[in-house]
Amino acid sequence: MTAWDAAGGVLVVITLWLLSFPTVGQSPFTVSGSQDVYQAEEHSNITLTWLFSVTADMSDSLIIDVVYVEPLRMVFHYNHKRETALYPEEFYRGRVQCDPELARKGQIDVVFTNVTLDDTGTYRCFVSVDRHSNYTTCGLNVTAVSRQPPQENSSPAGRERIFCYVVVGVLFITLVTIYVLQFGFVFCTDWNQSSSSDLFSE
Missing domain, CATH: 1.10.287 (Helix Hairpins)
Structure with a gap:
């Protein structure tokens, strides 16, 4: 593991730890998912979608983290104030795409290509703006490809x-x-x- 990988792991842990603290007052936005559970077949493509309301002054302090809950893996990370890797985990690089510009408008589309059985699990989307945060979870169930017997x-x-x-x-x-x-x-x-x-x- 390189120093950059170690630093990235520390950043992920600190970010999730900070987002887990409750904020004072009511959050000005709510993160919602388009589905509670997504179904996909092995080697297919699937898009996980989360939505949140956006105001004009939000995008300057926007932080988005999409994580795989257990074991903890960072799928997508966006910080408007810092130049950071969008896909810190090697496990997801090249297989996951998320448009930051669309995310800044309140729609987080995480596109998985060529999903595997290891992608099955719970995903959590954190959104943080001006020390206010909200999150929601969804599940992804990937089933193995059914192999049909040869037909006459x-x-x-x-x-x-x-x-x-x-x-x-x-x-x-x-x-x-x-x-x-x-x-x-x-x-x-x-x-x-x-x-x-x-x-x-x-």
Whole structure:
């Protein structure tokens, strides 16, 4: 672990610790989620959305943290006053996208691409403005991809192939039957002729 990773981890812990303290007076905003539980299939994409009301003077002191609750992992971090990494955790880099400009307008869309079973769990969105904070949680349930058993070939080409086999089989049986009948007719004719000759010779 590098010094930057250690510093980032300390920053995450301190930020969440500060946000956990209750604020004096009523919070001027409330964070709400569009869904309580999201469902996704493994290797698919899913967007977790949170909303909060925004006033004109909010964006200058806005801090947003989206965390995976257990084990604690920072998914997305935005601080308007500081240049910080939006995705501190290596686990989410390249798989998670969140537009800071849209977040400053009150809509936090965290887009997960190629979700895995390890993404299943509880996510918490913290929003802090001028020492006021609010948060809400949602769940994400990722299910494994169902593997269907191979189905029989029912394509038109397969049906045509089966039809050809049937036609060839019927023709073969017909030819064999004709050959047997011809052989039987010739045998009977020869036998009758030989029998007649024996009678006349006697």
